[in-house]
Amino acid sequence: MKKIFLCLLALVILFSCMTGCSDDSKLNPKKPVTLSMWHIYGEQTDSPLNQLVQEFNATVGKEKGIVIKVTNMMTTPDLKNQLLAAKEGAPGAPSMPDLFSSRPDTVLNLGAENLVDFNDYFSEEELSQYVQEFVNDGTIDGHLAVFPVSRSTRALFINDSLFYRFAKDTGVSYEMLDTWEGFFEVAAKYYEWSGGKSFCAFDYLIQNVEYDMLASGHEPVYNDADWYDTSDPNLKASWMKFAVPLAKGHIVVSDKYANTQIMTGEVAAGVGSSAAINYYNDTVTYPDNTSEKMNLKVLPLPKTGSGEQFMPVTGTGFSAYKTTEAKAEAAAIFLRWLTEGERNLDFVVESGYMPVHDSAFEAIDGYEFPSPAHKELFSAVKTMRKEYTLTIRPEFTNYYNYVEALYPALKKLCPALQERADSGEDAALLAEETWDLFLEISKGGD
Template identity: 50%
Template sequence: MKKALSLFTALIFVLLILTSCRAASLLDKNNPVMLTMWHVYGEQADSPMNRLIEEFNQTVGRDQGIIINVTVMTNTSQIGNQLLKAQSDVLGAPEMPDLFFCHNNNADDLGASNLINWNDVFSKEELDGYVEEFIEDGIVDDRLVVFPVSKSTHLLFINGTQFDRFCAETGVTYDHLSTWDGFFDVAAGFYTWSGGKPFCAFDYLLRAIELILEAEGETSYMTEDGWYDFDNPAVKEVWMKFAKALCQGHIVVSDLYSNTQVMTGEVIAGCGSSAAILYYNDTVTYPDNTTEPMNLQILPMPQIDPSNGLVTQAGVGLCSYKTTEQKAEAAAVFARWFTQSSRNLDFVTQTGYMPVSNGAFYAIDDHSFEKESYKRLYTTLKEVRDTCTMVKEPIYSGYYDRVQKLYDALRASQHKLLKRYISGENVEALAEETWRLFMNVE
């Protein structure tokens, strides 16, 4: 009798605990909470993210009372300003989303204290399941506000069909592109071979310069106010290498994304995010409407010393704007679901990113890809991961605005500079002009 009573008491106790646990949830299946989302995956193209969200809404979301509503699809270069406009209630701007993907500096601009600290939502054990560096990358003001869902790095995308022709006629090989010196030689050679076509379009020119400076051991190339130290001669030295190639038409600053210029045949290579794979067509179309297969080749970024390479650790992360406790709980449910190993792997392999969970990060080696270009991408990403050190991107308030201003200025002047170079002006003097332009960016 006494035993039965104890058993009954224990059962009641367990039931009470379960009941109290259930009651603690703020989610209500019959009265779902809606989270608006802005994301950057698949703008202008097909979006695997939208399909995943649809899956979430139809399964876990339906069961737990959460609806994710994508209200804006944009891109990584614009989302920061768009979020700031929404936060500032700029006339005509949409309302601030509950969930969004952005860079650390965007999160910093929005105010880390306005965002959910994922450390409060995920347990230490859960966070241990993610790549440590990626988690650290999302910390702003000692708060984990940018939760890693996918990471990218910068890679060199090449129109293989045309580059193979160029190689066959000039003896150049892909190996020449492993170092920056080799890269600039190939770019110059291609310019001559093609009759004046630039070799490569850069999406993130300054990042390439930063990594060279770091590879050369420069640690203080930036000032405290978050811009470049123009008194550091190493900064100018590296800049001038790129500037001369730019003035001579060997390289260009991309029109925003280099893949469009590769597709139109303006250039045969593009330095951009690994995620650009989603936007590459299978063919190159020339102005006479003839087309040829892209045969997309993907290489690691050139290095000063390939045996000790540095690559950028890029990629936006998931932020949740602080509103209600209920929305915070719903955001956590989505983040857990979205970054679950197998799902994370499926998502990143469709979008050209690196997975963030430890399980998916290593499982990717055994993943089979349908498209040859994706297979090449992940072979290259594996090589990068195995041979290079990943370096976090700078986080300074207003930094990326100044970067965009510099790129806009270079885009506006690069064709004129080339014309002046062709007309006989000194490349050093022209490169000096770009240096002054760089220094004058505010």
């Protein structure tokens, strides 16, 4: 009887060994786990991240049993809205992705407790090699919920072919674009030269106002509704600096992204994310179907005064929705792979972002860029890194609700103001109307 029991025991152990040989890893190459991914890198275009995903799937993913499937690519605000809809199970909303681009405000909306804490998968030593500001920015309620893979900044993009003709006729130069004062002067001249066309489209106008405040020595004040304290006179002062050329039509709020307005010849320049580099066409096409090479020029953001300047650090990281341990582990493996040395540099350069490793910043100097435009961009980034202070602005849950209300309202208002300015009305008074609109929006952006 004892012998039979021992045999049975041996058989059970043998069976267990055959069915479940495993270490601590929850991954099994024979039963790959599929991670659905939503991201913002190269939506509508040839995404550098998608190419890396393919490489990962064919190498490390295959070896460890991970398949990353990109199931959505869109802009950051759209992605956030869809995430919230997915989480709420809104009718018609897609399923919640396993891995997605996110900002700290996205985490605040989704709840950090619902997301994977990457502190559980990365050692302190590993995390110390990342730019600490990026790691800290992604840490919400003690959870490293937004893992840094790249960060973007803002830059000034110019259709050099057009600017060349404009400069030749009017005597303006790129040096004039070093400061906002010079910038607005150039914008005014362009408006006149082009017969009433705006010089530049702004993707994130309110951020330029905020950074102007900072460079003027004033820290923006926020209220309890996650928006600016509009009673702050410094806010209005900086707002009005942009509002006057806005009312005159010298500058405009972009339709969605400035690059589309540059490539149709509507504007000569755009202020937007460094990541927009991949979205620019090589050519500008005019309504009569004539076209010309764009020769994209990228410059640092104009400076405010002569004091300390601030370099915006924006963009998203990656968050993983908490489902299974295997998926969390798979997400961590992918993000570690994506942010490894050379690969991260290739990725960020291709997509117009900044790397997340301290050492990678230095490596940019000797990098062979994929296009002259990329070289232009990283030259501008390098200048800002050298002359400006890296700054990450605080994120609030409702902040972008105000932003998303403000821009359409301004776009609706400004054409009328431009007409009135053209007809001789006082631009300063017209700019006050934009401030009134700002106050109106500030009353209820939620």
